[in-house]
Amino acid sequence: MKTKPAIPKGTRDFMPVETAKRNYIFNTINDVFHLFGFQEIETPAMENLSTLMGKYGEEGDKLLFKILNSGDFTSKADKSLWESGDTTRLAAQLCEKGLRYDLTVPFARFVVMHRNEITFPFKRCQIQPVWRADRPQKGRYREFYQCDADIIGSDSLMNETELILMIDEVFARLGIRVAIKMNNRKILSGIAETIGYPDKLTDITVAIDKFDKIGLDNVNAELSSKGVDDNAIAMLRPIITLQGDNDGKLATLRKTLAASETGMKGIEELETILGLVGKDNLRATLDIDLTLARGLNYYTGAIFEVKAADVAIGSITGGGRYDNLTGVFGMDGVSGVGISFGADRIYDVLNQLDLYPEQSLRTTRIMFVNFGEKEMKAAMGYAAGLRNAGISTELYPECAKMKKQMGYADAKGIPFVAIVGENELASGTITLKDMASGEQKQVTIDELTEIIK
RNA sequence: GUGAAUGUAGCUCAGCUGGUUAGAGCGUCGGAUUGUGGAUCCGAAGGUCGUGGGUUCAAGCCCCAUCUUUCACCCCA
Numbered sequence: 447m448k449t450k451p452a453i454p455k456g457t458r459d460f461m462p463v464e465t466a467k468r469n470y471i472f473n474t475i476n477d478v479f480h481l482f483g484f485q486e487i488e489t490p491a492m493e494n495l496s497t498l499m500g501k502y503g504e505e506g507d508k509l510l511f512k513i514l515n516s517g518d519f520t521s522k523a524d525k526s527l528w529e530s531g532d533t534t535r536l537a538a539q540l541c542e543k544g545l546r547y548d549l550t551v552p553f554a555r556f557v558v559m560h561r562n563e564i565t566f567p568f569k570r571c572q573i574q575p576v577w578r579a580d581r582p583q584k585g586r587y588r589e590f591y592q593c594d595a596d597i598i599g600s601d602s603l604m605n606e607t608e609l610i611l612m613i614d615e616v617f618a619r620l621g622i623r624v625a626i627k628m629n630n631r632k633i634l635s636g637i638a639e640t641i642g643y644p645d646k647l648t649d650i651t652v653a654i655d656k657f658d659k660i661g662l663d664n665v666n667a668e669l670s671s672k673g674v675d676d677n678a679i680a681m682l683r684p685i686i687t688l689q690g691d692n693d694g695k696l697a698t699l700r701k702t703l704a705a706s707e708t709g710m711k712g713i714e715e716l717e718t719i720l721g722l723v724g725k726d727n728l729r730a731t732l733d734i735d736l737t738l739a740r741g742l743n744y745y746t747g748a749i750f751e752v753k754a755a756d757v758a759i760g761s762i763t764g765g766g767r768y769d770n771l772t773g774v775f776g777m778d779g780v781s782g783v784g785i786s787f788g789a790d791r792i793y794d795v796l797n798q799l800d801l802y803p804e805q806s807l808r809t810t811r812i813m814f815v816n817f818g819e820k821e822m823k824a825a826m827g828y829a830a831g832l833r834n835a836g837i838s839t840e841l842y843p844e845c846a847k848m849k850k851q852m853g854y855a856d857a858k859g860i861p862f863v864a865i866v867g868e869n870e871l872a873s874g875t876i877t878l879k880d881m882a883s884g885e886q887k888q889v890t891i892d893e894l895t896e897i898i899k
Numbered sequence: 900g901u902g903a904a905u906g907u908a909g910c911u912c913a914g915c916u917g918g919u920u921a922g923a924g925c926g927u928c929g930g931a932u933u934g935u936g937g938a939u940c941c942g943a944a945g946g947u948c949g950u951g952g953g954u955u956c957a958a959g960c961c962c963c964a965u966c967u968u969u970c971a972c973c974c975c976a
Contacts, residue, residue, distance in 0.1 A: 452967085453967090455967070503974095505900095505973075505974055506975095508900075509974080548976090580974075581900085590976065591976090592976070611923095645921085652974095705957095759976095760975075761975085763976080788976030792976070815934085815935085848934055849935065849936070850936095854936085856936040865934070879936090881936070884935095886935085
């Protein structure tokens with residue numbers, strides 16, 4: 447039976463050119479990670495559901511891909527659950543594994559499991575795919591890559607600072623103009639405290655996070671529907687609409703949140719980080735944005751988000767400090783801070799701006815035309831030498847018409863073609879054709895190597 | 900998860916109020932006196948009109964279901 451070829455919703459194939467472009471992004475990010483002293487690790491695509499569940503909030507649990515147990519999985523399940531339609535509990539009995547939703551939670555699990563083999567502070571980076579059962583949209587896929595860097599086991603705000611410098615370096619190398627936004631969960635807590643709703647922190651942050659998108663009136667409406675009274679909403683207003691430079695914002699906040707110890711701590715942290723980063727050390731802009739909340743509820747301190755200045759596509763990088771993520775795995779008192787580059791969105795941005803350097807897309811440098819067995823032998827000898835010199839070389843595998851062989855080189859974007867036929871064999875030379883200009887000349891193998899390398 | 904739009908050759912799309920063998924451009928493959936690509940000309944292949952039902956003498960076009968993609972919400976990279 448023939449099946450129509452298809453891939454699951456929200457997943458993609460990548461052609462050679464696309465893969466080359468993506469690798470350019472991964473390599474750039476990875477290079478910068480290493481430059482700042484991060485070491486790469488890998489973790490499995492699947493984790494135990496017990497590791498994943500409950501770490502991303504209720505929404506997150508729904509978006510987890512679950513893996514059906516193998517073997518006779520029905521015998522262990524409680525049949526009455528089928529009838530009751532309690533899918534959550536039924537799923538728990540049918541599945542014990544799930545695909546990872548991000549790289550941070552598996553990393554926390556990794557740290558706890560390997561705590562005796564790790565020297566702290568531990569700086570790790572990780573570039574791997576993650577999966578979310580979200581409904582796909584533009585810039586939103588069910589399988590996508592995250593490029594994470596985290597520092598765990600250090601409270602120092604130097605770490606936040608280094609991450610900001612690293613974000614700046616990555617986007618400078620990629621040539622993308624970005625705006626880095628920073629906030630602090632402690633400030634958000636302080637705000638909730640100050641207006642008298644410390645228990646409604648999540649509702650408040652979710653609402654003010656939308657300020658950019660839906661405007662003040664709608665934010666207020668949402669707050670109101672969540673049970674926040676008008677007086678509190680009025681108090682919130684000057685905070686979320688706060689304008690001006692970072693110093694000004696901090697000064698205002700200091701006055702507003704004076705009564706909240708947590709809030710003051712958050713302000714202090716932001717101030718320290720800004721001071722360490724310095725005024726003119728970034729190519730990106732770095733602004734305090736009090737409406738930045740970020741959904742992931744494990745963040746406890748500084749939070750960051752990066753937006754491209756020239757393309758509208760949601761955030762392309764995000765991160766923050768999480769004080770006790772390893773606590774749920776039985777290891778308390780370890781603080782971490784990390785960022786995650788969204789490679790797939792960066793890819794979309796780079797495509798729109800067409801910012802790939804020519805050499806990142808380079809493939810085969812030179813191709814030898816095939817004229818038959820005798821000529822190929824000679825070409826193989828030349829090719830071996832070129833490859834030794836690190837030049838990517840290929841031989842056309844069949845003695846096809848020259849037109850076809852040239853067409854192949856052209857389609858593949860190979861810049862040089864070497865012709866070794868009867869005449870060249872006799873004289874011990876090679877005819878080298880520059881595909882861009884169309885010029886060709888007789889050269890020796892040494893001259894050829896010199897020209898194309 | 901909620902609401903909406905979309906689906907015709909590999910790609911981008913035509914296809915009138917339902918009416919004979921469903922078209923174009925690009926791409927692919929082959930050719931234009933056998934050692935030369937990207938231009939031009941000639942020719943060919945390629946579609947169970949997303950899938951499954953239904954209405955009709957007749958369906959690419961109408962109805963229902965389902966899947967895909969896209970958009971908004973939710974949430975997020």
